[in-house]
Amino acid sequence: MSAAVKRRPEASVRIAGGRFMVIGGASLVGSATCEELLRQGAAEIRLFDNFSFGSGEAIAHLKDDPRVNVVQGDILRLHQLLHATEGLDGIVHLAAFMTLSMDRDPWSGIDVNIRGVQNVLEACRASKVRKVVFASSNAVYGYGPGVKGDLVEETPFHSVGAPPAAILYGASKIIGEQLCRDAHRRNGQDYVVLRYSTVYGERQHYRAANALYIVETHDAVKRGERPVVIGDGSETKHFVYVGDLARANRMALESDATDVAVNTSGPEPVTTLELVTLVAELSGRPDLEAEHREPDPGKVRLTSGGAFMIDHKAAEGAIGWKPEVGMREGLKRLLAWRNSQTPVAT
């Protein structure tokens, strides 16, 4: 960020002894964030989820902690949020439709990603929740050939050549961010927006278009098949390990920074071909080389076509965070978790 970060002592929320809610908690990032907050001594974690995407398996390891309260609720029902936010110090808001689900059901996706954020912010205002961490996305820089080079927080939103659902998703995240800014301006709501890059790690699901390569490659080579790459595989992907993001969420709550949006990406980008090759190697089948296929125009498959790098320096300046886990280590952890599961999900 070129602009100085806004700081307020009141915007810093102490984790130890605090009460927090993770909305969309029964998820990849949600479950890791709950763990992180519990590890740091939180007195209570409310894990709010409607379980439409989230699953009981994702939080099975958390349910026995007496500090965890699972709240089955829907962010489209404001009254449920008004009850659930009472007495909280901070919220991490993760619940969202991503591109693939937006493509299947744009009506619900827009409800959840926009009206849902309005409801969460309204409940935080009514319940005087001190700080909100909102999970945005590098989708706010868009898709297509216009997305290249270093993506910094000032990079505009590109959409030429991108499928409707991807643009709807990115624009819905832009709106979510602005609703946070608007709540800060109107109500003094302290918040930090984290623009996640593609998340991967233990409890990986099949919903993120970009992370599909990881799980699909692993599943393929386990069946003895060659992994599939759409196109030449030269386009960039920039992932972030889920544990690094959980730490970013926690540090955003603790930080005195407010009214700011920063990128949270992994140490460095990879190309799709590098990623698939690495997953095959770590899955014990370095001999199974990637098979290149033409894109199916009927399918939402996001290929940026260019080389880009999501810059995360501003996050260090704002909340003191930087990523610690590289792709090889993070993938090892993901695959170790996956191999401990039975059987392979489809």
Next chain:
Amino acid sequence: MSAAVKRRPEASVRIAGGRFMVIGGASLVGSATCEELLRQGAAEIRLFDNFSFGSGEAIAHLKDDPRVNVVQGDILRLHQLLHATEGLDGIVHLAAFMTLSMDRDPWSGIDVNIRGVQNVLEACRASKVRKVVFASSNAVYGYGPGVKGDLVEETPFHSVGAPPAAILYGASKIIGEQLCRDAHRRNGQDYVVLRYSTVYGERQHYRAANALYIVETHDAVKRGERPVVIGDGSETKHFVYVGDLARANRMALESDATDVAVNTSGPEPVTTLELVTLVAELSGRPDLEAEHREPDPGKVRLTSGGAFMIDHKAAEGAIGWKPEVGMREGLKRLLAWRNSQTPVAT
């Protein structure tokens, strides 16, 4: 547009003898569009409006035409749209919250600009309406210092330095456009998106942030006061005359172009200072020089800070349209209309 325009003979709707609905019809652009379609021989015009922004005065001159049916309805009520769209050949969808109203009530603004478009498209699908013209905006290129140079259809969305309501407005229009694209892809809905620049003309209202300079300057000099310019007045504004837009709406219906978004701007941009000076001159008070004031940070006043030009060449290629009325002529018409009204509205 660098890409070839998609054309389908079925996408061309004949105006003479046709049945059309203008949604948000009781407005500046709506009333002019109704006039244009009536002039071209339309058999029926349904003028759909909830009259929250629209007014009876704006359509007083149309009500006696037996071909005009005024339908008081709300685009948030899908059942009303399902009834109102029966038997139509085409729709011009104008109803929207702009930046100032979005700032006052972002909750309703998002409902109208996003869910409203979904409802309109859903009703068109159910009622087999052949073509939709959707009024988008140059707000899809954003605001702030990033907006400069020639704005063409591929220009990305800039938002750094812009107030939340302006970004919400621009992003809501991006989403509206993509919902049209999505309806074309899913249902074969033919449509043309017109990205209006700031509209002015007869029956000018007080709701468009950029056009406020025209009516406020006129009102001020009529009171014998100097017109006020925020900042140095060097930033660009690019207006379009309402009659030119009405013609663009009609030509978009007639054209065989579909699945396309093009700019519709006036012949050339002006600076704010040039505009205010011209309005003072045409109002008979060239002696009243503009008074420069500092921006009020609490007010949504959009200053781009830079020089830009909204390119409308693609509209000529797609639907054969180009603007005909320059600023001086258009302002003369606006002011003649305004001087025929009593008294000055506040």
